[in-house]
Amino acid sequence: MKGMSGWLIRIFAVNSIKIISLLLAVSIISFVLVSASPVDPVRQYILGLGTAVSLEQRAEIESYWGIDEPPAERYLGWLFEVLNGNLGESAIYRRPVADIIGERFWNSLALMLCAWILAGGIGFVLGCVMGMYRNRLPDRILKKVCYLLSTVPAFWLGLLFLLVFSVRLGWFPVGFSSPIGVPGADVSIWQRLYHLILPAVTLSLMSFANIALHTRQKLADVLDSDYVLFARARGEGQWTILRRHGLRNILLPALTLQFASFAELFGGSVMAENVFSYPGLGSAVADAGLRGDVPLLLGVTLFSALFVCAGNMMANLLYGVVDPQIREAGK
Amino acid sequence: MKRMNRRTGAVCLAAVLAAVLCTVYACGILIPEEAVTGSFLNAGCPPCLEHPFGTDALGRDLFLRTLKGLSVSMTVGLAASAVSAVIAVLVGIAAATGSKLMDGAVNWLIDLVMGVPHTILIILISFVLGRGLRGLLAGIAATHWCSLARLIRSEVLQLRSQQYVAVSRRLGKSGGWILRHHLLPHLAPQLFVGLILMFPHAILHEASISFLGFGLPPEQSAIGIILSESMRYLSAGMWWPAVLPGLTLVMIVLLVDKTGDSLRMIFDPYSAQE
Numbered sequence: 210m211k212g213m214s215g216w217l218i219r220i221f222a223v224n225s226i227k228i229i230s231l232l233l234a235v236s237i238i239s240f241v242l243v244s245a246s247p248v249d250p251v252r253q254y255i256l257g258l259g260t261a262v263s264l265e266q267r268a269e270i271e272s273y274w275g276i277d278e279p280p281a282e283r284y285l286g287w288l289f290e291v292l293n294g295n296l297g298e299s300a301i302y303r304r305p306v307a308d309i310i311g312e313r314f315w316n317s318l319a320l321m322l323c324a325w326i327l328a329g330g331i332g333f334v335l336g337c338v339m340g341m342y343r344n345r346l347p348d349r350i351l352k353k354v355c356y357l358l359s360t361v362p363a364f365w366l367g368l369l370f371l372l373v374f375s376v377r378l379g380w381f382p383v384g385f386s387s388p389i390g391v392p393g394a395d396v397s398i399w400q401r402l403y404h405l406i407l408p409a410v411t412l413s414l415m416s417f418a419n420i421a422l423h424t425r426q427k428l429a430d431v432l433d434s435d436y437v438l439f440a441r442a443r444g445e446g447q448w449t450i451l452r453r454h455g456l457r458n459i460l461l462p463a464l465t466l467q468f469a470s471f472a473e474l475f476g477g478s479v480m481a482e483n484v485f486s487y488p489g490l491g492s493a494v495a496d497a498g499l500r501g502d503v504p505l506l507l508g509v510t511l512f513s514a515l516f517v518c519a520g521n522m523m524a525n526l527l528y529g530v531v532d533p534q535i536r537e538a539g540k
Numbered sequence: 541m542k543r544m545n546r547r548t549g550a551v552c553l554a555a556v557l558a559a560v561l562c563t564v565y566a567c568g569i570l571i572p573e574e575a576v577t578g579s580f581l582n583a584g585c586p587p588c589l590e591h592p593f594g595t596d597a598l599g600r601d602l603f604l605r606t607l608k609g610l611s612v613s614m615t616v617g618l619a620a621s622a623v624s625a626v627i628a629v630l631v632g633i634a635a636a637t638g639s640k641l642m643d644g645a646v647n648w649l650i651d652l653v654m655g656v657p658h659t660i661l662i663i664l665i666s667f668v669l670g671r672g673l674r675g676l677l678a679g680i681a682a683t684h685w686c687s688l689a690r691l692i693r694s695e696v697l698q699l700r701s702q703q704y705v706a707v708s709r710r711l712g713k714s715g716g717w718i719l720r721h722h723l724l725p726h727l728a729p730q731l732f733v734g735l736i737l738m739f740p741h742a743i744l745h746e747a748s749i750s751f752l753g754f755g756l757p758p759e760q761s762a763i764g765i766i767l768s769e770s771m772r773y774l775s776a777g778m779w780w781p782a783v784l785p786g787l788t789l790v791m792i793v794l795l796v797d798k799t800g801d802s803l804r805m806i807f808d809p810y811s812a813q814e
Contacts, residue, residue: 230648231655238652239664246668360793362744364751365786368767372779476659480748484771494660495752498667510664514656521655 216529216536224525228518235514236291240284243503291511297504301496306508309493314512317489321478323405324412329467332417336424336463337455341447343429352425355418363415363477367484370407381407408485412477416470423466427459461531468527471520475513550802557799561614564792568611571604587780594780596766597773606785608761610792616673617742620680624742625735628685629727632692636700637715646693650686658683659752662745666754676755680742688734692727699726729807736800740793747789763789 251271290297296306335355339348375381381403431437431454440450479491486492490509497505529536577600587594593602635646653661662679669675699705699722708718749755750764758765763785770781 227648227651231652234652235656242664242668246670357794360740360744360797361790362747362786364748365767365782365789368771368774368782368786372774372782376775376777472654472657476657479657479659479663479752483752491659494663495754498663499753501667506664506667510656510660513660517655517657521651 213530213536217526220526220529221522224522228522231518232511232514236288236511237284239507239510240287241280243507244280244283246503296508296511299497299505300502301500301505302502306504309505310490310508310512313488313490313493316487317478317482317491319401320405320408320412320481320487320489321474323409324416324478324481325467325474327409328413328417329420329463331413332420333424333460333463335417336421336459337428337451339421339425340428340432340455340459341451343425343432348425351421355421358414359418361415362480363411364480364484366414367408367411367481370411371484374407404487408481408487411484412474412481415477416473419470419473420463420466424459424463427462428455431455431458461527465524465527465531468520468524472517475516547806550805554799554802554806557795557802561792561795561799564607565611565614568607568609568614571608587784593784594778596769596781597778602766602781602785605761605766606763606788609763609766609785610788612756612760612762613743613746613789614792616676616680616746617739620677620742620746621684621735621738623677623681624684624738625688625731627681628688628692628734629731631685632689633696633719633723635689635693636696637719643693646689650689653683653686658745659748662749663752663754666749671754671757673756676746676749679749680745683745684738684742688731688738691730691734695727695730696723699723733800733804733807736796736803739800740796743789743793743796 251267255267255270287297294307296310298304299306299309302309335351339351342348428451432450437450437454440454445453475491478489479494481487482489482491483495490512493505494509494513496502497509585591585595585599591601591603593606595601596605631646631649635643638646661683662676665679665682666672666675669678705718705722708722713721746755747762747764747767750762751768752764753768755764756762758769766781766785770778770785774782
């Protein structure tokens, strides 16, 4: 066990260094990109103020934003502020970006977590079924379904759900994370969950195919192994074999794969949130991009990179915990 | 009549699918702009014989708009995946044949691009290039090369350890000669199939990003635009602008995917045996 904890610390350190370098690069690239854009952030900021601004005031704002400083200096100043937790003020919401991200992240997290668990659960169970009935009818049907779902754009699936379940059947609300006209504090958790169902189902449907196909393959490998042949010879039934030999071998790799899919999850939530007008990070980033809100755009980009990196790190750690071969190879 | 073998079947299938795709593309290109300017007299007309997909809230024929949108999507998809494939080849070969430092740098770069959700990255790039077609193309091209680059890297690494490459090197052939005569011919089928399999992804991303409002301008006929417009009339019970163009998009993506699969069977001797 001592070797394991040492390995964990080492891999954690290596990953942290890598993540820091990646985040720095993301910050530089996005800063350079945004600086090169034709959108003038100062103008957008002033537009957002909604009042006329005198030339002196404009000059003041410009010097606050550091327009006349050289780009490198501006970047370092911005980075310093970001590291101190100040992401600037959003031009469209008129509030600190950090607050907006903090608030909306919980909405997004609720959505992504539900979808993540749902997709993982459905994907894993279907993967097991596909593996057990390999090349037989249930497997072939499910494989077609997985294949079909991976070619359907998520936002269109969301549109269809909206059309069928909200408009036609009226089972679910058309959008937003809580009922309209009810103050935020009075919204019960059930109402929130109720508003979460459709976006979460949409998001999970587009991501479970991956995990299902992966689980199917892993289970197929296990079932082809000699120890399963021996178990069969001992007279164990199919489901006993799955319980005793299959699950142990495929559960954690599947979990690892789930952690590594944070990028797709986040990207999918951008689409789902926009279809269902769900107030999370995804709808914020689309708004920010469309209305030229540079600080918010930069903030969410950095945050999404941090989120994905955290998921990848967990996946890397899990790989090693699960598979001693990887631990050994790293030495 | 003798039954066709699988290879001939695959060739025929690929030819038919490619012909269908080309027809859709040509239709989209050939339809003049005037054809999609509708009149308010028949706005919001449900699907009928005259308008197979119905008309939208401005009276434009949705079937024609969908066809036009598909051809735009295919252009964007093809151009972006071609650029992406070129990037993938350059980066993959550089990683596999360059120094260890180079390999590390390339892997880091791939991690970097994979570390930001693609949707966000495309939004950012499109924002920088002032939305529109250029931003869309650059965004999709910049995000789709990673997995193909990884594939090519591992392929080249494997090829480099082959005996005939080692023999060539001992015979004093230059690196460029080996690249041209041994590596590239091996990579060509992989690359071609990779390109075709990248194509549907690019189309789907194009539609998604246009849907969010970052891609093509709203007056253009693009699937994403039609679908995002349809959102506004969803609660009014207009289902056809949301369902039918999306369905067509899915069918096209499936067609391209199927074409890619049969081409892989034709070009790639390994997968032909599966």
